[in-house]
Each structure stands twice: as structure tokens, then as C-alpha cells.
Amino acid sequence: MNGARAERGNDAGGSRSFLIGLGRGAAGAMLFGIPMLMTMELWQLGFYIERWRLLLLLIVNIPLLILLAHRIGFERTSTLAEACRDATIAYGLGIVIGAAVLIMLGDIKPHMPPSEMLGKIAIQSVPASIGALLGRSQLGGQSGNDEHEDDGEEDEEQGGGAVPDEISTSYSRELFLMAVGALFLNLNVAPTEEIILIAYKMTPWHALVTIGLSIAIMHGFVYAVAFKGTHEISKETPWWHAFFRFTLPGYLVAMLISFYVLWTFGRLDDTASTQMLMSAIVLSFPGAIGAAAARLIL
């Protein structure tokens, strides 16, 4: 930490740490994006997904990245402008890494029509850009958070304990983190045929058990099992307080994200409402785990 802080003053150190940050972002985009980059269904979605649904997904990704950058950041960003900058970098990295890997895998070839290439890259850029942001914050660890760029505002946090040791997470932000976690895991599994196949194989009884287990796992992940970052409930508060205020809304968020992702990938078209619900329940299972994990990790 001290080394990083000493470097901060001079320009060379600054640009070097920026390059390191870019590297971490690229690594994150790879790490989190590879499962999707190597999924056949996502390549196919690249050319048959309805263009306005793809457009909506790409646009929704922008505020999502900005909020995420503001929350976890490439660096611990303080201003909106910095968050926008980081989000832009992450999106750019996502597009570049997505394109590079798809070309390397031979999935994009020169003879293909431009719309197919663009579609494939665009759809991959969403998870890859989230991965780029996560990679920078998660792979960077503590030192990553302290490497501020030279923008004159660095003195603000210097007083006392450098980083304020008590940050309060607002409720909406907590729900937002759950949405990001759910979205990320959903993007991983939703395009595969298995999700709808599972939904078709399941009877309503299976679905009931899945709902119960998803909620139980969500609650257990955050409150019961002592992972790093586990949320604690103060002794006097009954357990069901947190259950009602966080776990159930979290499950609802996971469910809504599941519906959104399924709709985006055209899995709900011409389908009966019961079947839609079944697919959403199946997809909410990984979604719930992602949401719970996001609360712990981010």
C-alpha cells in the first residue's frame, strides 16, 4: 500500500498503474466472460436475437456499469465522472476482449455479414464488461483500491484512516448489487437450451421445491454460513426481519432479472404463462445464488 501511494505522485507511476488496471480489467473480462464466449447458443443468439431487444440490453448495460463502477470501481471512484470513465473503459474492454476471443476461436470470420459479427460481439460485450469491472476490483485486492489517479482530489481521503472505515450501504444499492449478481449468473446459463429443457422436465412439485431451496440458499449464503463478508444480524433482531427485508426482495429481484433475460433471449415467445413461470423459477435458482454472492463479494 505504501509503495502504491508513493508512486502516485509522478506521472510515470500513474500511467503504469493505469496500465496495470487495464490488464486486470482485461483479465476480469476473460475470466468472467470465457464461459459465455465458449457457449454455442450465445453465438447463435448473436444473429437471431431481435435487434431491439439486443439494443435494450446494450443500453441497460450502461447505467448498470456506471452504478457498478461507482460502487466498486476500477479505483474507488468518488465522482460520477470517474464512474462514467471507468464504465466506458470496462465496456470498451468487454467489446475488445469479446471480439478478440471470438476471432481467436474462429467464430468470427471475414466472410461473415457485418450484422452477424456485430451481433455476436455485442451480446458478449455485456457479460465481459461486467467481468472487466469485477476483475479490476476483485483481482486488484486492497492495493488496487488505493491506486488513485492523479486528479488532485486524492487528499480528501487522506485524513485519518485513509479509507473511511464505515461506509453505509443504502437499501436500494443492496438490491442493485443483488440484481447485478443475478444478471451475471443468469447471462451465463440463460442462453443454454438446458434451462428450458429443465423447465419442461420439471413437474410443478419440483418447481415448488426449487423456489423454497433458492430462498433458503439465499438466506443461508448471506446470514448463516460464515463466509468472508457475511452479514450479521444484531442479537436482538429476530431472524425473520432480515428475511423479509433482504432475502425475499432479493429473490423477487432475481426472478425479475430472470424474466428479463429470458425475454431478451426470446425464450418466452409464444409460451404459456405457466411455462414462462417455470423457466423463470429454474433460472432464478442460479440467479438467487448470484444475488447472494454479490452481496458478500461486492
Next chain:
Amino acid sequence: MTTTANKRHTEVKEPHWIEWATGMVSALVVVATIAWVAYQAWTHDDMQPEFSIAITERRQTEGGYRVAFDIANKATATAAAVTVRGEILDGGNLVEDADVTFDYVPAESKSSGAILFSQDPGTREVRVRAVGYIDP
């Protein structure tokens, strides 16, 4: 609201009313979902897939003739690998047939597809029917 102090998160004791409101709405939706699925489970009876096919479009295409159709499955069971055969009949004699396979025709849902013939059926009879499926 969650307070993060020294990397430990503790839920504060006096939450904002909006947190309770969100919790209540979520609880209602989750309970409604469970009730809906439970109702489905209760009334779920083992049905076999039942198909009905409606021709939606007949059109001359380049080098052939396209008969587009919707296939609906009215039952509560999903069918996989549904093979649909289209036939041109001339007074009971088979003139041409062509197959198409649907990966899935979900329960109580509709899928659409088309059969491509090499010739215009004209006034001859066109028959489109499902010839088989497997359970998913």
C-alpha cells in the same frame, strides 16, 4: 440498511419503512408464485401432448413453394423432437412430401415453422400433420 464497518456487515436495527414495504410486496409476490405453482401441481394430471396445426401462409418462393403453419400444443405436457410432415395429395395419391422437426412444442404453447415443397400444390390438397414426438 446495511452498515459496513471494518469489513463486517451488520443490519441496522431501525430500518426505513420502505424496506418493510418492499419486503411485504416481495413476500406477496413470492407467496402468489408459490400458490400458482401449487395450484398447478394440484390440478396437474398426466396429459399427452395434443397438437393442432393451422396453415398460416402459402406462398411461391424462389425455386419452390412455402407452406407456413402454427403448431399448438393444448395439453399440459411438453413434446420434444416433434416431426411434422406436409404432403401434397392428388386425389388420394401422394405427389410430394416433406418433413420438418421442432426441437420443442411446449405445453399450452405455440410454435411456428414452414414446409418447403418443390412445386406449387395449386388446387391439390395439402395435408400437414404431426407424425411423432418424444418426451423431453
